[in-house]
Amino acid sequence: MAQISPEVKKSIITRNLQEVLGDDKMTSILKERDLRIYWGTATTGKPHVAYFVPMSKIADFLKAGCEVTILFADLHAYLDNMKAPWSLLELRTKYYEAVIKAMLTSIGVPLDKLKFVQGTQYQLSKEYTLDVYKLSSVVTQHDAKKAGAEVVKQVEYPLLSGLLYPGLQALDEEYLKCDAQFGGVDQRKIFTFAEKYLPALGYEKRIHLMNPMVPGLAGGKMSSSEEDSKIDLLDTPAAVKKKLKRAFCEPGNIQDNGLLSFVKHVLFSLFKEGEGFQISRKPENGGDLCFNTYDDLEKAFAEQSLHPGDLKSAVEFYINKLLEPIRKEFENPELKKLSEAAYPSGKTNGLAKQKSNTPADVEDGPHRLDIRVGKVVEAKKHPDADTLYALQIDVGEPVPRSVVSGLANFVPLESMQDRLVAVLCNLKPSKMRGIESKGMVLCTSNTEHTEVEPILVPEDCSAGEKITVEGYSGNPDEQLNPKKKIWEKLQADLKTNSDGEAVWKDNFLLTPNGQKILSRLANCSIK
Numbered sequence: 001m002a003q004i005s006p007e008v009k010k011s012i013i014t015r016n017l018q019e020v021l022g023d024d025k026m027t028s029i030l031k032e033r034d035l036r037i038y039w040g041t042a043t044t045g046k047p048h049v050a051y052f053v054p055m056s057k058i059a060d061f062l063k064a065g066c067e068v069t070i071l072f073a074d075l076h077a078y079l080d081n082m083k084a085p086w087s088l089l090e091l092r093t094k095y096y097e098a099v100i101k102a103m104l105t106s107i108g109v110p111l112d113k114l115k116f117v118q119g120t121q122y123q124l125s126k127e128y129t130l131d132v133y134k135l136s137s138v139v140t141q142h143d144a145k146k147a148g149a150e151v152v153k154q155v156e157y158p159l160l161s162g163l164l165y166p167g168l169q170a171l172d173e174e175y176l177k178c179d180a181q182f183g184g185v186d187q188r189k190i191f192t193f194a195e196k197y198l199p200a201l202g203y204e205k206r207i208h209l210m211n212p213m214v215p216g217l218a219g220g221k222m223s224s225s226e227e228d229s230k231i232d233l234l235d236t237p238a239a240v241k242k243k244l245k246r247a248f249c250e251p252g253n254i255q256d257n258g259l260l261s262f263v264k265h266v267l268f269s270l271f272k273e274g275e276g277f278q279i280s281r282k283p284e285n286g287g288d289l290c291f292n293t294y295d296d297l298e299k300a301f302a303e304q305s306l307h308p309g310d311l312k313s314a315v316e317f318y319i320n321k322l323l324e325p326i327r328k329e330f331e332n333p334e335l336k337k338l339s340e341a342a343y344p345s346g347k348t349n350g351l352a353k354q355k356s357n358t359p360a361d362v363e364d365g366p367h368r369l370d371i372r373v374g375k376v377v378e379a380k381k382h383p384d385a386d387t388l389y390a391l392q393i394d395v396g397e398p399v400p401r402s403v404v405s406g407l408a409n410f411v412p413l414e415s416m417q418d419r420l421v422a423v424l425c426n427l428k429p430s431k432m433r434g435i436e437s438k439g440m441v442l443c444t445s446n447t448e449h450t451e452v453e454p455i456l457v458p459e460d461c462s463a464g465e466k467i468t469v470e471g472y473s474g475n476p477d478e479q480l481n482p483k484k485k486i487w488e489k490l491q492a493d494l495k496t497n498s499d500g501e502a503v504w505k506d507n508f509l510l511t512p513n514g515q516k517i518l519s520r521l522a523n524c525s526i527k
Helices: 006-014 023-032 049-063 074-079 086-106 126-136 141-147 160-175 185-201 237-246 258-270 294-302 308-329 333-342 359-363 486-491
Strands: 019-021 036-042 067-073 114-118 180-184 207-211 277-279 289-291 371-381 389-394 401-405 420-424 430-432 435-437 443-445 452-454 494-496 502-504 507-510
Touching: 006 023, 006 049, 019 023, 019 185, 023 207, 036 049, 036 074, 036 160, 049 067, 049 086, 049 180, 049 207, 049 258, 049 308, 067 074, 067 086, 067 160, 074 086, 074 160, 086 114, 086 308, 086 333, 126 160, 126 185, 141 160, 141 185, 160 185, 180 185, 185 207, 237 308, 258 277, 258 294, 258 308, 277 308, 289 294, 401 435
Parallel strands: 036 067, 036 180, 067 114, 180 207
Antiparallel strands: 019 207, 277 289, 371 389, 371 420, 389 401, 430 435, 443 452, 494 502, 502 507
């Protein structure tokens, strides 16, 4: 490779970025040596086509001679409100590594020039742990919460783990010995947090390189948890066509257009010299077009001389061209098995057949349920109903919740005191014989309704911990709308299997530690 000047290297490193913090420092380093950059990804939801945006920048960094480290941030995935359950963490990390290597190979990036690191390989060391404690002694709660506001899942009662997240990401810069960290502009607050607090531990301030956020197919941010907003890397050509057909692409609108953004930040950065963006059209529609620069393409779309349907058709061709090597890679039986194990609610029969994952299925997924571990701190008979208990349950809030439960004919009162139960917390409060109930104790019952008992929560759980459904992530509704009968729809698939394990559509209900929720009653509904 011909020698590249520091100025050209800097131009390649910074092209298409939205913002750079530490520009002068980068200029200074490049005069002496090549830059050391790291990019990290938390191993949560499945990577999708928007991941080609950072991949294409990694290709740029390598062209500029940079030393690049890719961090599979498995511990971060768990700390971010347990988006990846502990039981699935290792599997998802392996999936990320396999699929990201396949993506890089698809765009011609040599893997031998990259370093791949798993977060828990060093984040559990004595030295790193001590630095976490040191950092916690100087960081305020306000700054930690503010830093993670755009990245860490925000909930009404945040777990301490989410406050630790920004500090760990800051420390990664030191432990990976990088000059610069690369990420999306949504990570800016974490980057400025690192610039403020790393020097407090005696470590140097790093450079920060930020990509713009690419709009999703439906407009807005492209998200792993919003099925309509993204194309999965293993989607079939038919699925790609279907999603692009539904994609938001208003004639002349270049502001919130996920298709144009993808062309700009991925395709044009990958085109070889002299290669342009090809659009095939019938002669009666004006014939084929070729745009040699993105600006020309954007101008044509803004002036409406390029129809949204023709843009979609061209993008479909290029996306399938990028995805085909990845699909072929994942025809390997072992990788198919890995994909299904890491994301149990995803594909069930390789690439040819997909499990039902329609927009309605995603919208009404079990992630909408706010199920928490509760501890009964007070149990009394309801004064006006022999079949009801009036309970006070600690669900991790400042004040215990009042919950009325119809267990009086099935569970002795004394066995309810101090018992751990699973509580559905986002039903609309209702009065039951004069006492307001702000939740529901989830129970199993047989078909004759002669046996009813609370599902079993492991004894080492704590009040307020979230119970999730394996393979599903997302924010629960603040309150389930009773008119839309969301709970009734989801409850129909909530049951115990033949082994007495609590499941939703065969996906296990899990504690934060990955333990299964059980019941003495098998093959029963949960409600």
